[in-house]
Amino acid sequence: MKKSKMYLSGLFLIFSFVFIANIQSQIRNEFNLPDVMGYKVLKCDFHLHTIYSDGEVWPPLRVEEAWRQGLDVIALSDHIDENYIRNIMPENRNLPYTLAEPLAEKYGITLIKGGEISKADPPGHLNAIFLTDVESLNKKNYQDAVKAAVDQGAFVFWNHPGWKQPGFKSVWYLEQDTLYKKGWLKGIEVINGIYYDPIAHQWCIDKGLTMLADADAHLPTAYEFNLDRGEHRTMTLVLAKDYTIEAVKDALLNQRTILYYQNILIGEKKYLSPLFENSILIKNPNVTFKGRSTEYIFITNNSSMDYELESITDSDLLRFPTKLKLYAGTTTALEVRPKSRETTGERQITLVYKVKNLMILPEQFMTYELKIKGDFQPK
Ligand SMILES: [Zn+2]
Numbered sequence: 281m282k283k284s285k286m287y288l289s290g291l292f293l294i295f296s297f298v299f300i301a302n303i304q305s306q307i308r309n310e311f312n313l314p315d316v317m318g319y320k321v322l323k324c325d326f327h328l329h330t331i332y333s334d335g336e337v338w339p340p341l342r343v344e345e346a347w348r349q350g351l352d353v354i355a356l357s358d359h360i361d362e363n364y365i366r367n368i369m370p371e372n373r374n375l376p377y378t379l380a381e382p383l384a385e386k387y388g389i390t391l392i393k394g395g396e397i398s399k400a401d402p403p404g405h406l407n408a409i410f411l412t413d414v415e416s417l418n419k420k421n422y423q424d425a426v427k428a429a430v431d432q433g434a435f436v437f438w439n440h441p442g443w444k445q446p447g448f449k450s451v452w453y454l455e456q457d458t459l460y461k462k463g464w465l466k467g468i469e470v471i472n473g474i475y476y477d478p479i480a481h482q483w484c485i486d487k488g489l490t491m492l493a494d495a496d497a498h499l500p501t502a503y504e505f506n507l508d509r510g511e512h513r514t515m516t517l518v519l520a521k522d523y524t525i526e527a528v529k530d531a532l533l534n535q536r537t538i539l540y541y542q543n544i545l546i547g548e549k550k551y552l553s554p555l556f557e558n559s560i561l562i563k564n565p566n567v568t569f570k571g572r573s574t575e576y577i578f579i580t581n582n583s584s585m586d587y588e589l590e591s592i593t594d595s596d597l598l599r600f601p602t603k604l605k606l607y608a609g610t611t612t613a614l615e616v617r618p619k620s621r622e623t624t625g626e627r628q629i630t631l632v633y634k635v636k637n638l639m640i641l642p643e644q645f646m647t648y649e650l651k652i653k654g655d656f657q658p659k
Pocket residue numbers: 396398405439440
């Protein structure tokens with residue numbers, strides 16, 4: 281008896297040690313961006329699958345990976361239609377959200393209930409988010425399904441329009457037009473996974489639709505993006521008042537989004553311009569030259585975004601680097617030198633750069649004017 285008691289307490293000690301030793305801290309990779317026009321920049325993904333349709337992931341894991349990858353908001357949007365649902369699954373399409381919600385609450389991730397209306401092309405696949413009841417969208421006819429979503433106050437957008445189209449060239453079908461004219465279609469995925477769709481980009485601009493960029497992950501996101509090789513996950517940056525569902529919805533309804541994929545930001549110039557300018561700080565825009573002395577302009581990039589710049593005009597007065605990479609969280613010393621000893625007095629110099637990873641229109645990039653005041657003095 282005594283011996284077995286000792287044995288048991290020994291066993292207890294071993295197990296408690298193992299238990300304590302196994303507790304680990306989790307790490308979140310922060311992706312810091314400055315506020316834009318008084319809005320916070322929320323990192324979001326509105327299109328994700330779980331084992332409840334054709335995904336490979338248990339719903340709470342989507343929350344965990346979102347937190348680790350620096351996201352603030354995710355929507356679980358499993359396929360609603362039968363042909364995508366495994367027959368091992370129960371009939372309740374609200375279950376993925378219900379299972380993930382407690383962990384989202386703990387991690388402070390804003391979790392949105394969604395579903396993917398998955399019909400044959402056209403209309404193809406449509407995401408409905410901010411749902412209250414996913415189950416009621418299980419309708420044969422696409423218009424009935426979308427109407428059920430709209431009746432719940434959902435935001436409906438067209439997923440991967442180029443998918444299954446010859447040459448991935450997106451086609452605006454009568455079905456899209458019907459939804460658009462009813463005011464039910466509010467946005468389009470311009471980026472799905474790692475694919476950028478210039479046609480969808482132009483449609484969003486022309487038709488006043490919201491641009492979205494989603495992972496549409498079926499596997500764990502670490503398998504779909506090479507995160508261990510420095511790549512990042514595709515996401516939609518939402519300019520919102522705060523982290524609430526209402527604020528996210530307000531931003532989506534008012535087209536306040538920026539797309540982030542493969543280290544490129546895509547969005548309207550009115551958002552990208554302040555995002556860039558609020559990311560960087562120029563310590564000394566006024567420089568004094570003595571003869572042809574080399575001087576430095578210090579530019580700090582306080583954001584988590586690497587910016588790639590290339591000059592598009594020359595300067596009569598200065599030699600300067602034509603290529604500039606402002607790495608995240610670093611200060612760059614921009615080397616400048618007068619071209620001639622003959623220049624004298626105070627002069628305004630504008631160096632015009634193209635920011636190669638800030639796209640404002642399909643294949644068109646933002647320009648940035650670096651303004652310097654040079655005081656040219658004799659040696
Ligand atoms: Zn789809």
